[in-house]
Amino acid sequence: MDLLSNKWIVNVLICCFFIGVGCNSVEKKIYVHLNYTVPCVRLLNATHQIGCQSSLSGNVGVLHVLESEDNLDWVLSKGPNPPYLVILEAALFTRSIMMKLKNGSNRVAGVAVVAPNTNPTEPFSPYTTCPNENTGVYTEKYDPAYAHCNVTVWNPLGNGLAYEEFDFPIFSLKDDNDTQVIRQCFLDHNQVVNGSAPQYPLCAMQLYSHMSAVTDTATCMRRNDINFSISPEGVCDPLGDSNVWASSRPINTTQKGHKNSENVIIAAARLDSRSFFFDIAPGAQSSVTGFVSLLAAAHALRNATQEAPPNRTILYTFFQGETFDYIGSSRMVYDMENNQFAVDLDNVHSVLEVGQVGLRSDSQLWLHSDPVSRRNSSVNDEVRKLIENLQVASKDLNVTVNQPQASQPLPPSSFQRFLRARPIPGIVIEDHQSVFTNRYYESMYDNAEYLNISYPSNLTADEQLEHITETATALTEVATMVARALYIQAGGEESRLPSITAEARLVTRMLYSLLIKSNNSWFQEIIPSEFMSRLTEKPTNFYVGVANWQSSEPTFLVQYLLANLTGTVVNVTKEDCQHQREDDKDKESHHLYHYMWVQGSVPPNGTQRESFCVRSTVHLSKALSPAFDPLKEYTSTEYSTWTESRWKTIKGRIFLVASHELEMLTLGVGVGVLVTSLLLTYLISSKADILFSSGREPTNATY
Amino acid sequence: MNLERLPNEEKLSLCRKYYLGGFAFLPFLWLVNVVWFFREAFVKPAYTEQLQIKTYVKRSAFGLLLWVAVLTTWITIFQHFRAEWGEVGDYLSFTIPLGIP
């Protein structure tokens, strides 16, 4: 033991001095920490809480790898060692199993889902069947016939799991070494043979995801504000971020409200997505296809709008937080109504929104419009014109545009929030005629693989970036059509249309950056050097996140994409560029433009990047629900009230647990030793005089 | 301070001080009084001041019991209904537990 003690002390000393706390070889003998843990977290709105929760000290359960749904009764009733921590293969992560686990939750300590490396064949959407049911335009007041997806249930595959509340933690594990360790541990210790209970020690797992907020948004926002306690700490934060927008003509952003001479066409797309788990939201079909097409269209329109500017301005807008009751679009509309935005609703001529366009069958696109507002003849005329323009634009292209049934309402889209304010003519372009064709709407499988974006295995990262996939080609067609339609809708000449074409190379680069990894040579060139650390090696997570000082990953990426694609390189020094001006006398430009000093590329025979200044009309506008910022109405039914709970630790570890008998035996032996030694010592010390009497004095124990 | 060494008059005045001090919403003074003077009041052989000490100790004990009863009732009610009270419950709380209603 001396040996061990010395070793440990030395270890501890070294650890404390050089590595920090938390390094302990005994701990390593007991626990295996999981490296890759993605939790499901708690979100709250005006009335509900959804998501998952563990106890403060983590939930501990005996591992049980579920093989099939029939196997569930071991967990729910038969197994002798509850609570169980259930390991699910992705195929078993279904509503029926999860609801059974939820209802038997006193025997379930948690669930870990093994995320597969390839998408399953079954459709899976943890979202609701009627996305943003109550905050779109189709309310009882607007037209009862269309309320609550009465006519079309947009996402029939949705199982609503992401809107359930679970009182145990649910984690996602990547199918790699960790899950191998878990499976091995299960096989070694916990496997049920012929229905007989496995012997102790059993393999167990502990998951920590304790959420601070509870009940609903009103409660947690109130608790955020109460801070007379010893350690005031927030418990939740509103979801939100920033919308990204740019205009084909510079608009003075310092002057808010109505602009007399402006007439804008809003070209919109949504920016965010979500999935059941916190930081996996690839949103490829749900959002990336739409906004990549719009970005490519904006790029295609750059030259045309500068050389022969149409008389209306095109406003490219990318809305954040649309998944959570239209945070971004409702905020922009609110700002327009309250003269807080560069233009107001009177300036808006029409809206063209690009929705999910990645999965076209027979290269068809569907132009959705709102049947209710089209009952008004002037609106109807404008919508018809817009449709005609789209049809003109699709000529000579490998795209056919069709209209769905006239009585079909709009699919979930940002445009609905504009209609909610007033009847504005507009179209939503989608790849589906009626219900979504997306089989993985708002799920972790809505990724590059689902869009068939794959690269020959022998390509390097740079070659993959340039490799034009079929999906990119298809989206380029959509982008070209959108660009041309926008141009004529803005009043441009039809004769210029052939010169407006989107670049497939650009689309494929964007898809690679957003769906494979953003840390690539192209993206490094188009951002300022101080943001290099924000580029990642993973697919972008399109979950909106909470509103804070730094914009989220997708907002950041789209902001710089849009700036580079619509902006122009200007000959301005680095200092002036960073001070948002053309030269040191210029006081006006920053009202109109945004300047940024981007890294640029390394010239073929150089070592230094050649940086330059890009001037664009890109701006960020707040995408925080009006329910939070000016209104403070946390029970609003008009605006999004989603908040995300805060938490302290998210972690998981596996280990063995000893039987209760062994624990009690240890305690018993301990108490026995203590009592025996107390008795013995008392006896010896009381008779020490006699025992140690040969010498002059008593020694060992006196009295 | 050793109570044994004190003359009886001072014992009485000390006991009275503690008894009176308890009225300033300090039930712990009464608790101390009861524990400290219990022997003096009930166990020791009789002396002149003992009768008064006895009354002070009795009254302190009564006040203490009252406090205990009131506090126990309130704490039980508060813990039980805090979540139901919602807003009021939160404003009455000094520390709000995380993650539970």
Next chain:
Amino acid sequence: MTASVFFGCTFIAFGPAIALFLFTIAREPLRVIFLIAGAFFWLVSLLLSSLVWFISVQISNKDSAVQQKGLLIFGVVLSVLLQETFRFAYYKLLKKANEGLLTLSQEETMPISIRQLAYVSGLGFGFMSGAFSVVNILADSVGPGTVGIHGDSQHYFLSSAFMTMAIILLHMFWGVVFFDACEKQRWWAVAAVVVSHLIVSCLTFQNPEYVASLVPTYIILFLMGVWAFYSAGGSLRNLKLCLTCKDKDFLLANHRPR
């Protein structure tokens, strides 16, 4: 594991030491002081050995398993030698202190004998080394897990606790034997203490074969206990007297005020 394991292991490891402390040391301030001073001397020895260990690990080749193993053996031997050196230093210090105490006290006899000092300081050494060897383990025994996910025995906690108990008691016996040997200048006995300490420490190399390390350790513990008993003035006759409850007559016979 859980709190029950934590308390179980704590009682096993420190039960005898706590009992000895309560019944024989706690009531006499002077003994408490010497106990803590003994613990402090052990700590200083540990500090020195960890310093040497730290430096040698830094300059060694961290990838070579053989070298690391050799380093470990070197560290253990060095630590044992240092501990025994400090025991000797403490003995010397106590001799000096005792003389000082004698001049201070008004009584003829010394307030504390060298045998009592031996016992007290030995227990001090034991307390500290026991604490250092088991506190880490105890801290981890509170958590939900038990040792074994990498295939180790799940009796790790239990055997560690028993080992610690043995170490604490051994330090006590070593203290008694060592001081007695120094008093009588029997250097072979001092050597025997050092050697047995070395043997016990090296027995832990047998881990995780806990039986192979615990059984010999307890044999040595028993032998050292008997030796300490004799060198503390015990004898078979005394034990017999004690067990047959003839102490009353005995006390009468050797009437001697304490």
